[in-house]
Amino acid sequence: MSISPTEAEEALVAIQTIVKKTRRAISTSGAYAFLIVWGIVWLFGFLGSQFFPSEIGRYFWMGIDIIGGVISAVIGARFGRNVRNSKITNSGKQIGLFWLLLIVYCAAAIWVVWPIGNKQFAMLIILFVMIGWMAMGLILSFYPIWGGLILTALALVGYFLLPGFFYLWMAILGGGGMIIMGLYIRNKW
Amino acid sequence: MAELNEIIHQPIRLRTMAALVTLGANEEVDFSYLRKLLTVTDGNLGAHLHKLEEAGYIKINKSFVDRKPHTYISATPAGRKVFAEHVAALEVILKGK
Numbered sequence: 001m002s003i004s005p006t007e008a009e010e011a012l013v014a015i016q017t018i019v020k021k022t023r024r025a026i027s028t029s030g031a032y033a034f035l036i037v038w039g040i041v042w043l044f045g046f047l048g049s050q051f052f053p054s055e056i057g058r059y060f061w062m063g064i065d066i067i068g069g070v071i072s073a074v075i076g077a078r079f080g081r082n083v084r085n086s087k088i089t090n091s092g093k094q095i096g097l098f099w100l101l102l103i104v105y106c107a108a109a110i111w112v113v114w115p116i117g118n119k120q121f122a123m124l125i126i127l128f129v130m131i132g133w134m135a136m137g138l139i140l141s142f143y144p145i146w147g148g149l150i151l152t153a154l155a156l157v158g159y160f161l162l163p164g165f166f167y168l169w170m171a172i173l174g175g176g177g178m179i180i181m182g183l184y185i186r187n188k189w
Numbered sequence: 190m191a192e193l194n195e196i197i198h199q200p201i202r203l204r205t206m207a208a209l210v211t212l213g214a215n216e217e218v219d220f221s222y223l224r225k226l227l228t229v230t231d232g233n234l235g236a237h238l239h240k241l242e243e244a245g246y247i248k249i250n251k252s253f254v255d256r257k258p259h260t261y262i263s264a265t266p267a268g269r270k271v272f273a274e275h276v277a278a279l280e281v282i283l284k285g286k
Contacts, residue, residue: 008282015207022211
């Protein structure tokens with residue numbers, strides 16, 4: 001079989017186009033949305049912790065966490081149908097159920113250690129969400145787990161070294177970072 | 190030296206393989222989703238997938254998800270290898286322009 005250089009060029013352009021389209025289709029079908037949803041939850045949750053009175057801040061966190069969990073479950077249910085890992089044949093419902101269970105377990109852990117301070121309360125939520133993030137990364141393998149590891153490290157740095165600015169630190173670096181990463185995947189990947 | 194592959198070179202099969210090798214090694218894509226991605230008809234895609242499956246370049250996995258039948262498609266290691274060789278051959282031809 002032989003073809004002209006022009007035909008070869010056309011074929012390579014067709015390949016590049018479909019590769020870009022596939023990557024974008026996968027990312028826009030849900031993976032980026034987890035980042036944006038939890039980025040928004042963190043941004044508002046931590047700003048609430050910073051500026052609302054302690055008790056209101058906690059209820060605000062719980063409320064937006066539940067909303068974030070429900071939205072993640074819906075995204076997971078939609079996402080799992082299009083592309084899946086053949087070795088781990090989770091259906092979308094199972095992924096959605098995972099997120100709901102994670103929220104329940106997070107609430108149970110907080111209940112067990114109650115009473116706790118606001119920063120400890122926030123750190124527990126961060127750690128559970130990061131577990132969810134990395135589990136999605138490992139199961140769906142559409143985004144790497146390093147993002148979750150970096151955010152966990154940032155949270156721990158803020159918690160132990162910058163206690164006075166912890167909430168603002170997490171709202172801007174954590175929440176803002178997740179939103180930017182999600183938008184980057186959606187638009188540039 | 191890498192050689193062009195006649196089975197893969199057909200435009201729809203070329204785009205199909207390009208889409209499938211973009212997925213991870215253990216990932217498979219739903220038939221309907223792939224059809225939308227490639228903007229082809231059911232019958233057209235089905236025929237080309239059959240040809241690629243016969244050649245051993247893709248794997249078609251029919252299963253039930255939430256009690257509904259779904260067909261999932263993935264590239265085999267052999268398919269990934271010949272596709273990479275095909276792309277390399279195209280690049281060699283282009284460089285000789």
